[in-house]
Amino acid sequence: xxxxxxxxxxxxxxxxxxxxxxxxxxxxxxxxxxxxxxxxxxxxxxxxxxxxxxxxxxxxxxxxxxxxxxxxxxxxxxxxxxxxxxxxxxxxxxxxxxxxxxxxxxxxxxxxxxxxxxxxxxxxxxxxxxxxxxxxxxxxxxxxxxxxxxxxxxxxxxxxxxxxxxxxxxxxxxxxxxxxxxxxxxxxxxxxxxxxxxxxxxxxxxxxxxxxxxxxxxxxxxxxxxxxxxxxxxxxxxxxxxxxxxxxxxxxxxxxxxxxxxxxxxxxxxxxxxxxxxxxxxxxxxxxxxxxxxxxxxxxxxxxxxxxxxxx
Amino acid sequence: xxxxxxxxxxxxxxxxxxxxxxxxxxxxxxxxxxxxxxxxxxxxxxxxxxxxxxxxxxxxxxxxxxxxxxxxxxxxxxxxxxxxxxxxxxxxxxxxxxxxxxxxxxxxxxxxxxxxxxxxxxxxxxxxxxxxxxxxxxxxxxxxxxxxxxxxxxxxxxxxxxxxxxxxxxxxxxxxxxx
Numbered sequence: 001x002x003x004x005x006x007x008x009x010x011x012x013x014x015x016x017x018x019x020x021x022x023x024x025x026x027x028x029x030x031x032x033x034x035x036x037x038x039x040x041x042x043x044x045x046x047x048x049x050x051x052x053x054x055x056x057x058x059x060x061x062x063x064x065x066x067x068x069x070x071x072x073x074x075x076x077x078x079x080x081x082x083x084x085x086x087x088x089x090x091x092x093x094x095x096x097x098x099x100x101x102x103x104x105x106x107x108x109x110x111x112x113x114x115x116x117x118x119x120x121x122x123x124x125x126x127x128x129x130x131x132x133x134x135x136x137x138x139x140x141x142x143x144x145x146x147x148x149x150x151x152x153x154x155x156x157x158x159x160x161x162x163x164x165x166x167x168x169x170x171x172x173x174x175x176x177x178x179x180x181x182x183x184x185x186x187x188x189x190x191x192x193x194x195x196x197x198x199x200x201x202x203x204x205x206x207x208x209x210x211x212x213x214x215x216x217x218x219x220x221x222x223x224x225x226x227x228x229x230x231x232x233x234x235x236x237x238x239x240x241x242x243x244x245x246x247x248x249x250x251x252x253x254x255x256x257x258x259x260x261x262x263x264x265x266x267x268x269x270x271x272x273x274x275x276x277x278x279x280x281x282x283x284x285x286x287x288x289x290x291x292x293x294x295x296x297x298x299x300x301x302x303x304x305x306x307x308x309x310x311x312x
Numbered sequence: 313x314x315x316x317x318x319x320x321x322x323x324x325x326x327x328x329x330x331x332x333x334x335x336x337x338x339x340x341x342x343x344x345x346x347x348x349x350x351x352x353x354x355x356x357x358x359x360x361x362x363x364x365x366x367x368x369x370x371x372x373x374x375x376x377x378x379x380x381x382x383x384x385x386x387x388x389x390x391x392x393x394x395x396x397x398x399x400x401x402x403x404x405x406x407x408x409x410x411x412x413x414x415x416x417x418x419x420x421x422x423x424x425x426x427x428x429x430x431x432x433x434x435x436x437x438x439x440x441x442x443x444x445x446x447x448x449x450x451x452x453x454x455x456x457x458x459x460x461x462x463x464x465x466x467x468x469x470x471x472x473x474x475x476x477x478x479x480x481x482x483x484x485x486x487x488x489x490x491x
Contacts, residue, residue, distance in 0.1 A: 005476070008476060008480065009448075009476070012429070012444075012448040012476075012479075013448050013451075015422065015425050015426045015429050016347070016426070016429060016430075016444075016445065016448040016449045017347060017448065017449050018350065018422055018423070018426040019346060019347060019350040019426075021343060021346075021347075022342065022343060022346050022352075022355070026352065027338075027339060027342060027343075030342060030352060030355065030356050030359075031338055031342070033356055034338075034356050034359050034360050034363070035334070037360055038334075038360060038363055038364060038367065041364055041367070042367050106327055106328045106329065107327055107328065108327075108328045108331050135328050
């Protein structure tokens with residue numbers, strides 16, 4: 001390389017890169033600020049069904065005031081009708097403070113606190129755990145909820161010939177009308193059924209999961225009781241009562257007891273778990289019990305040692 | 313009439329595809345903008361501007377074809393516009409404050425050359441400017457630049473050669489002062 005060119009290039013490297021590279025902290029701080037501003041701008045310009053519905057209601061009152069107001073109201077109603085046809089939201093987000101926003105397909109919803117409810121177009125209701133992230137998609141025969149991270153409790157409405165799907169990175173849950181909990185974590189996903197029945201597909205295998213049963217895609221995901229799974233919900237007690245009812249309907253005495261125990265606030269957490277056939281609870285010395293579907297009763301506490309899935 | 317309700321930041325709405333695009337290309341666009349403008353606030357403005365444009369209009373075909381290359385070029389162009397605007401404003405202010413004889417800061421010498429260089433780069437063709445910045449700001453090799461911009465290594469080498477020659481002419485006087 002000629003000395004002249006070398007010197008010039010050296011100068012270019014030095015002066016074009018004068019400010020160096022921003023630090024990781026600076027990159028993150030700027031990223032947060034930029035995203036916040038972008039979201040504010042996007043939210044301000046994005047169509048919002050509910051805001052328009054409220055606006056229509058106010059204009060309806062103005063109709064009584066006079067002809068001019070009525071004309072304006074009519075124009076707005078027309079605009080609203082047109083825009084509502086354009087915007088095909090799949091659900092409505094009901095935030096903890098009572099505000100509502102429509103959620104369109106493929107739009108990411110992030111919930112940073114407990115209490116965010118999502119009412120789907122098919123009548124199903126979802127409660128999001130804090131720090132959860134999901135989006136809605138149109139499926140061939142229904143709606144698909146893509147859970148990217150976090151957890152949610154799904155109360156699926158009766159589907160009329162269709163399905164509601166919950167998709168995580170490694171699992172697909174298909175339902176027709178039931179209540180269940182899904183958790184998507186970095187190492188895998190876990191489904192716990194409260195009421196009804198769901199079909200869980202992982203890769204090429206598919207299985208049916210019933211009340212009280214839990215399926216996870218990674219062994220490292222700890223088995224959790226129903227109470228632990230729904231403990232964060234604002235409606236935890238109602239869900240546990242529904243779970244007890246569902247277990248009672250099985251007619252199995254052990255499961256009925258477990259359902260009642262789960263609904264009892266004093267019930268010990270982390271007790272309802274599926275039996276591992278290779279590691280069934282041992283029968284105590286000079287005692288009775290043990291094996292599959294056994295429970296342990298101590299003063300003030302009822303623990304499920306393990307539960308086997310009901311045979312259909 | 314009720315005002316439009318802005319959702320709380322706790323619950324945010326974004327097209328998923330856009331979110332993925334932002335996360336994937338944020339670092340390169342931000343580093344480019346910061347390297348050229350030298351200011352955090354300007355770098356943030358550049359990144360915000362280019363991504364906001366994407367949110368507000370149809371997806372450009374070049375973005376679909378080569379998102380990384382498209383966003384990088386957009387960051388370069390937007391940053392150079394900011395540098396040029398700043399340069400023009402500085403010239404106006406310098407003219408107005410000539411009588412005040414404000415002493416220059418100790419670091420202003422290097423910053424001035426930096427500014428002059430980018431002002432000169434802004435006069436090059438956008439593609440040439442993008443190539444030059446990838447080489448001397450991001451330390452990319454010819455092959456890496458060719459891959460990012462979807463062209464051949466030969467084109468990169470020739471463009472760099474010509475750009476250096478043009479830059480020398482444009483900032484010749486300033487170079488004479490370089491120690």
